[in-house]
Amino acid sequence: MTMALRLPIAAFSLVLLLLILVFPPLLLDAKTLKRDMKALNEIKASLGWRVVYAWVGDDPCGDGDLPPWSGVTCSTQGDYRVVTELEVYAVSIVGPFPTAVTNLLDLTRLDLHNNKLTGPIPPQIGRLKRLKMLNLRWNKLQDVIPPEIGELKSLTHLHLSFNSFKGEIPKELANLPELRYLYLQENRLVGRIPPELGTLQNLRHLDVGNNHLVGTIRELIRIEGCFPALRNLYLNNNYLTGGIPAQLANLTKLEILYLSYNKMSGIVPLGLSHIPRLTYLYLDHNQFSGRIPDAFYKHPFLKDMYIEGNAFRPGVKPIGIHKVLELTDTEFLV
Numbered sequence: 001m002t003m004a005l006r007l008p009i010a011a012f013s014l015v016l017l018l019l020i021l022v023f024p025p026l027l028l029d030a031k032t033l034k035r036d037m038k039a040l041n042e043i044k045a046s047l048g049w050r051v052v053y054a055w056v057g058d059d060p061c062g063d064g065d066l067p068p069w070s071g072v073t074c075s076t077q078g079d080y081r082v083v084t085e086l087e088v089y090a091v092s093i094v095g096p097f098p099t100a101v102t103n104l105l106d107l108t109r110l111d112l113h114n115n116k117l118t119g120p121i122p123p124q125i126g127r128l129k130r131l132k133m134l135n136l137r138w139n140k141l142q143d144v145i146p147p148e149i150g151e152l153k154s155l156t157h158l159h160l161s162f163n164s165f166k167g168e169i170p171k172e173l174a175n176l177p178e179l180r181y182l183y184l185q186e187n188r189l190v191g192r193i194p195p196e197l198g199t200l201q202n203l204r205h206l207d208v209g210n211n212h213l214v215g216t217i218r219e220l221i222r223i224e225g226c227f228p229a230l231r232n233l234y235l236n237n238n239y240l241t242g243g244i245p246a247q248l249a250n251l252t253k254l255e256i257l258y259l260s261y262n263k264m265s266g267i268v269p270l271g272l273s274h275i276p277r278l279t280y281l282y283l284d285h286n287q288f289s290g291r292i293p294d295a296f297y298k299h300p301f302l303k304d305m306y307i308e309g310n311a312f313r314p315g316v317k318p319i320g321i322h323k324v325l326e327l328t329d330t331e332f333l334v
Contacts, residue, residue, distance in 0.1 A: 030076050032061040035103060036083045040072065042100035051091055075106070082106040089135075090114040097141065102127050113159065114138040126151035135159040137183065145184075147172040155179055161207065162186040169208065171196045178202060185209040185234065193235075195219060198226025207234035209258065216242030217264075221251070232256040236282065240264055246271045258282040260306065268292050277301050281319075285309035292316050 040060040044052055054070040057063050061074035061081045068074060073085035083104050093115035101110065102124035108131060117139040125134075126148030132155060141163040149158070150172025156179060165187040173182065174196035182197075185207045192215035193208055206227075217240065221227065230251055236258045243266030244259075254275050265287040272278070273295035281296075284306040291313045296302060304320030 030079055030081045032059050032063075032074065033080045033082050035105070036060065036081075039100045039103040040069070040083065043098045046095060046098055046100075047088075047093055051088055051093065073109075077106070085109040085111075087111040088115075092116055094118075097121055097136075099124060104128070105130070107131055108154075109133045111135040112139070117141055119143070121146050121149075123148045125149060128152060130154055132178075133157040136163065137161045139163050141165060143167075145170055145173075145189075149173065150175040153177060156202075157181045159183045160187070164188055166190070168192075169194055169197075169213075173197060174199055176200065180229075181205045183207050184211070187211055189213060191215075193220050195222050195226070198223045200227075202229055203227065204229055204253075205232045206230060207232070209234040209236040209238070211238055213238040213240065215240060216245075217248060218242055218245045221245065221247055227251050229253055232258075234258040235262065236260040238262055243267070244269055244272060248272060249274050252276060254278055255301075256280045259286065261285045263287060265289065268296075270295060272296075273299055273302075279303050281305040283307050283310065287311060289313075 037059060041058060044055050057066040059066065060069045060072045060083060062068040071086060071088045072083055074081045075084045084106050086101065086104065086107060087109065089111050093112065095117065096119040097117050099122045102122060105127060107128050110128070110131060111133065113135045117136070118141065120143035121136070121141060123146045125146060129152065131152050134152070134155060135157065137159040142165065144167035145160060145165050147170040150170060153176065155176050158179060158181065161183040166189065168191035169184060169189055171194040173179070174194060179200050180202050181204060189208065189211040191213065193213055197203065197206065198221060231253050232255060234256070237260065240262040242264060244264070246269045249271035252275060255277050256279065260282040263286065267290035268283065268288060270293045273293055278299065279301050281302060281304070285308070287310065289311040292307070296305060297319065302319060305318055307316060307318050
C-alpha cells in the first residue's frame with residue numbers, strides 16, 4: 001500500500017473514532033435504563049387493556065423493530081435511554097395512582113388526565129425533581145394534596161382540578177419558583193388560601209373555584225408585592241367573605257377577576273378600575289352594594305362585568321353578555 005493511500009485511510013479512521021467518542025448516541029444503540037424499564041412494565045401490568053394492547057414488548061423506548069410505547073417519550077443520556085415524558089390520558093385507566101411512576105426520575109412531563117384514578121397521590125411524587133408539568137385533572141383522586149409536590153422545583157404547570165381532594169391547600173406549593181399555572185378548582189378543599197402563594201413570582205393563573213374555601217381577599221394579598229405576574233384569579237363558588245380591598249389594584253397584570261358565588265360584601269372600589277388590562281370582572285351572586293364607579297364603564301379593556309344577584313343601587317348596569325370562561329388545552333401550555 002502506498003503512502004498516499006495510507007494517509008486518507010488513517011484520516012478517515014481518526015474522524016470515525018472522534019465521531020464515536022463525541023456522538024455515541026448517533027452511532028451506537030443506547031440501552032434503556034433498567035430502572036425505567038422496570039417501572040414502566042410495573043405500570044403496564046397495572047393498567048387496563050386500552051393501554052396494554054398498544055404497549056408491545058418489554059422496552060418502553062422501543063427495541064429493534066418495535067416502536068416506543070404509545071404515550072412514552074425517551075431521551076438519550078450518556079449511554080442510556082431514559083423516559084422523559086409519560087402521557088396516558090382519556091383511556092379509562094381504573095385504580096390507584098401507579099406509584100411506580102415515581103421511579104421515573106427523569107420525567108419532565110406526566111399527563112394522566114381524564115381517567116378514573118382513585119385514592120391519594122403518593123408522597124413519593126416529590127422524587128420527580130425534573131418534572132415541569134403534572135396533569136392529573138378529571139380523575140377521582142382523593143385525600144389531601146401531598147405537600148411533597150412543593151419539592152418539584154422545576155414545575156411550571158400543576159393541574160389537579162376536577163378530583164375529590166380534601167383538606168387545605170398546602171402552603172408548600174409556594175416553594176415552586178417556576179410555577180406559572182395552578183389549577184385546583186372543582187375539589188373539596190377547605191380552609192384559607194395560603195397567602196404564601198403570592199410570593200410566586202411567575203404565577204400567571206390561579207384557579208381555586210368551586211371548593212369550600214373561606215377567608216378574605218385582604219388576607220390573601222397581605223404580603224407586600226404579592227402576585228406580581230398574576231393575570232387570572234378565579235375565586236368563584238366558595239365561602240369568601242369581606243370586601244374587595246383597594247390594595248387589589250396593586251395586582252396590575254390582572255385580566256380576569258372571578259368572584260362569583262361567594263359571600264362578599266361592601267362597595268366596589270374605584271381603584272379596581274385602574275388595573276390597566278382588566279378584561280373580565282365577575283361580581284355576581286354576592287352581597288355587594290352601593291354604585292359602581294363610572295370609570296368601569298369607560299375602561300378601554302373591560303369587555304364583561306357581571307353584577308346580578310347583589311344589592312347594588314337601582315340603575316347599576318352590567319357590561320357585556322354573560323358567558324362562561326373556559327381555557328382551552330392549548331392555553332395550558334402558554
